[in-house]
Amino acid sequence: MVFNTNIVEEFKNTSSIHGLSRFGGPELYSRRKLIWIILVLAAASGLFIFVILEFLHLSHNPTITSFTTSIQETIDFPAVTVCNLNQVKSSVLECFSEKDKLEASKTFYALSELSIILEHFGLRSTQTPIPGDVLYSCARNHSHQIGDMIRYCHFKQELIDCKDIFTPIMTELGVCYTFNKDAKMVAESVGETAGLRFFVNIQQDLYFFSSTIQTGVKVVLHDPSEEPLPSLRGFLVGPGLSAGCSIRKTKVITLPSPYGSCREVSDKLSGIGTYSELTCFKHCFDDYLVQKCGCRHLFSNGKAEFCDSQQLIDCYAEYQKNISRDSDFLHNCSCPPNCETTKYETSLSYAAFTSNFIASYLFNQSVLPNEDYLSRNFIDLRLFYNSMIEEATEEVPEKTVGSILGSDGWVFKADKTTLKFQDGIKTLCLGCSRVELLTIREMNSLLPTSGPPDS
Incomplete structure (x- = not known):
């Protein structure tokens, strides 16, 4: 050539x-x-x-991370799960025979936060165990019922029967109640008049040993397809308060391997709810305790049998209190975050509920048993969007082969x-x-x- x-x-x-x-x-x-x-x-x-x-x-x-906003005509309302911080009413002891009442009291005490504070780690079962299914049935039947606990529900200023919009759900904090579990509710405007409002009666006079020594409720805002997981997220509201919760919806998108370690698929986890980092951790926690004790907690989902009173006192309670220091659990539980998640960020404000004048008036009208009943038991909750703007945070590659070689067709925006x-x-x-x-x-x-x- x-x-x-x-x-x-x-x-x-x-x-x-x-x-x-x-x-x-x-x-x-x-x-x-x-x-x-x-x-x-x-x-x-x-x-x-x-x-x-x-x-x-x-x-x-x-x-690099990009941040975008978009104005929406309607925004999907989050699922709102409300849990009484007391899981079982004191009337639960009526469910047991006289000879089993002491064993039942020991069981609920061993699972409570009070036993950790008082460092009663040596508590042991001393009589015939109460079967797990009996404990579960009694705990479920003596939880706070929706008709007694949640009152005067309004959505977009429309009075609705609370039983029609709240669904009972079993969580690690016992029986809780979820609004918008079927993901049908949307917000069409901003402000309290376009959101959800309801009263909660915590029934403090019926409190018993529970997972926390606090009084009030735990409120979790989450995607309707996810488990609420109130032990891992949410905010607390005590009795005698009116709480305003403004909501902002944010979508977060991150990159999988080789850029990051997020989990790209949104599959089901053991057939229970959509995968999330917190859901994975909770099920990992439950599975670990099932392996150690051969049974599950009264408020845990799964296929294993419920623990009887002896297993709960002698095994489950001890492992649960020390699990944060167990290197085997921490090493074997790997839960990467989702690559795409929806977050509902909240901003809270509080006021007293109600005034002394209102409390005195209702008492004089024989509506209340005493003047401090509202301040000791009732909570006013209002949840609403403060903006019709959806925010999105997206992680994208900083460079590609195309951008280095100067090819417009391969360059990200x-x-x-x-x-x-x-x-x-x-x-x-x-x-x-x-x-x-x-x-x-x-x-x-x-x-x-x-x-x-x-x-």
């Missing part, structure tokens, strides 16, 4: 690449051609080194500044535009010829 040297000469004299035309021409001073060859090669080397450094940076899978910067480096180094790259390609295609070489 022979080459058409005229093509090379024409390209050298007309190319916009800096210094290439200086390869030929007269020697205006000593070693002019050599100097220009060195300068052009140095510029080309600089560009080559820059591209290599960019690829080395790319090998670390860098990311968030990476346009990188592309312009790279074009600038290429131009500064060699004065080489994209059109000039096409010229080089044309020269390569025309260079081989079938005729004799030019002399």
Whole structure:
């Protein structure tokens, strides 16, 4: 194969690449051609080194985060789960025979926070165990019922029977009640009048040993497809308070491997709820205790049998109190976050519920048994959106092969500044535009010829 040297000469004299035309021409001073060859090669080397450094940076899978907002005509209302901080009423002892009442009291005490505070770790079962299914049935039947606990429900200022919009659900805090479990409720405007309002009667006079020594409720805002997990998230409201909760919906999208460690699929976890980092941890926690004790807690979901009173006192309570220091559990429980999650961020404000005048008036009207009944038992909850704006935070690759090579078709929107910067480096180094790259390609295609070489 022979080459058409005229093509090379024409390209050298007309190319916009800096210094290439200086390869030929007269020697205006000593070693002019050599100097220009060195300068052009140095510029080309600089560009080559820059591209290599960019690829080395790319090998670390860098990311950037973009933040967007969009105004919505309607926004899906979150599921709202309300849990009384007391799981079982004191009337639960009526469920047992006289000989079993002491064993039942020991069982609920062993599972309570009070036993941890008083450091009663040596408590042991001393009589015939109460079967687990009996304990579960009694605890369920003597939980706070929706008709007694949740009152005067309003959604968008419409009075609704609380039993029609709240669904009972078993959680690690006992029987809780979830609003919008079927994901049908939407907000069409902002403010308290466009949201949910209801009263809660915590029935403090019926409190018994429970997982916490606090009084009031735990409120969790979550996606309707997720488990509420009130032991791991949510906010507390005590009796005698009116709480206003403004909501802001945010979607968070992160990248899976090799950029991050999130879990890309949104599958079911053991057939119970959509996967999430917290759901995974909770089920990991439950499975670990089932392995240790051969049974599950009264308020745990799963297929294992319920623990009897002896197993709960002698095994379950002890492992539960020390699990945070168990290296085997911490090592074996791996729960990556979801790559796409929806968060409901809250802003809370409080006021007293109600005034002394109202409490005195209701007492005088024989509505209340005593003047401090509302302040000791009732909570006023209002939940609403404060804006019709949905926020989204998305993680995207900082660089791609296309952005490094300057190909517009491969560049992410968030990476346009990188592309312009790279074009600038290429131009500064060699004065080489994209059109000039096409010229080089044309020269390569025309260079081989079938005729004799030019002399």
